[in-house]
Amino acid sequence: MSLFPISAQIISKFLTKSRINYCQVATALRPKKSKSTRKEAQYFSDAKRVRAIGGKGGDGCVSFLQLWCNERAGPDGGDGGNGGHVIFQASNDVRNFNHVNSVLQAAEGGIGSAKECHGKNAKHTVIKVPVGTVVRNAEGLIVADLGSVDLMFVAARGGAGGKGNRFFTTDKETSPKVCEYGPAGEDMSYMLELRSMAEVGLIGFPNAGKSTLLNALTRAKPKVAPYAFTTLRPHLGTVQYDDHVQLTIADLPGLVPDAHRNKGLGIQFLKHAERCTLLLFVLDASAPEPWMQYKQLMHELEQFGGRLAKRPHLVVANKMDVESSASNFEQLQQQLQHPELLGISAKMGHNLAKLLTNIRVAYERHKEQQRQ
Structure with a gap:
């Protein structure tokens, strides 16, 4: 002033x-x-290099239901939850990249459990960036231009939840003893730059x-x-x-x-x-x-x-x-x-x-x- x-x-x-x-x-x-x-x-800070890592998906569960009237009631393993995404959102609440960490890690999905209980989906990690932020990938190409308020860009997707053994039940295989591990999320590197x-x-x-x-x-x-x-x-x-x-x-x-x-x-x-x-x-x-x-x-x-x-x-x-x-x-x-x-x-x-x-x-x- x-x-x-x-x-x-x-x-x-x-x-x-x-x-x-x-x-x-x-x-x-x-x-x-x-x-x-x-x-x-x-x-x-008008430019910053960040690493975005999506959340790992939850593992599926191997479980078999046992009832008082039927000890072999069949498989009941639930699926794992989805991992969270890393998302950049344009906002007027911030002016630079001082608050942005160099490594952005999203939360992992919950694991499945018995009685067909699916794991909890992880919440997405939303990082606010100034309006006018330009996102470049590792090769230097512009992959996002957040020029308006509330515009979002998914920087790293989380892994999908693994399937439990209930998912693999078929007419021929009524008691599968297999499940899926939740895959890891995407691991991406970006360069954040302010246009103005x-x-x-x-x-x-x-x-x-x-x-x-x-x-x-x-x-x-x-x-x-x-x-x-x-x-x-x-x-x-x-x-x-x-x-x-x-x-x-x-x-x-x-x-x-x-x-x-x-x-x-x-x-x-x-x-x-x-x-x-x-x-x-x-x-x-x-x-x-x-x-x-x-x-x-x-x-x-x-x-x-x-x-x-x-x-x-x-x-x-x-x-x-x-x-x-x-x-x-x-x-x-x-x-x-x-x-x-x-x-x-x-x-x-x-x-x-x-x-x-x-x-x-x-x-x-x-x-x-x-x-x-």
Whole structure:
């Protein structure tokens, strides 16, 4: 959430300059409560490899009925119960895969017993996953796209219950002494991926100030430290506007040159960025030649392929509170000639209100283009 209110004059001036005619642009709200005091950082899991094992079917029973009037009343062994399935269900109750275990084991079916008592069928193990989850099999092929609420996918079927000796009774074999064991359930491996992780993804070199920026804009608490690769997993925060719209901002791990060749976090980082609707390039204005950071970032996105390099993006120059940043910012404007380049200081809170306005305008512009 924003720490500063945004005046209507700033919004109208920005919209006139960029020639965008929206009837309303909402104002980012102040956070209503303080940040959590817990020390553990909560990361965001947007992909997870799981192993789904269906429940074993119950064994059949060998039994013969004995009555007071007939000691050989015939076979009465019951069948075993069916094993449970492992099912993925799309739900709005969860946002990521932090709650999903690496091994998902369904319950076993009950065994059969005498007097033709069948074993109990096991309950299915239903795992809730976020809406928009894509399920890939071991070969990497998409086998399920859970794009709507309550949509289900059976990941591993449980084994059927084994037959008791009552089932094998025939005219010729009236006293069978055989039964079936319950077969094991399916054992499958899957890769769960989120189609969309956040509306805005922060992209930049290590120590560009991405975690500090997320800390200043939202109630998220990513780890902030003066060394490279402080962020190893994505962290998410939410910005709320006065028209009840919420935009999620993701702090992604730092990108290094040759990331498309899997250097550093490599392909994993680029896949995180691929799940963001809007990209926000965070450049270190205090570094020498900060425009080279932007060119290197764009080069990595282009080499990764797909439409990632053509995704709508904004550019901000962070650390404007440092003395050397002022001269670097002027050269950065000349080199990039980006119409929406903005100088900010996440540490001091400079220009964060205008940044939130730019984010909302760019997001609404992207939505309008998608409708057309």
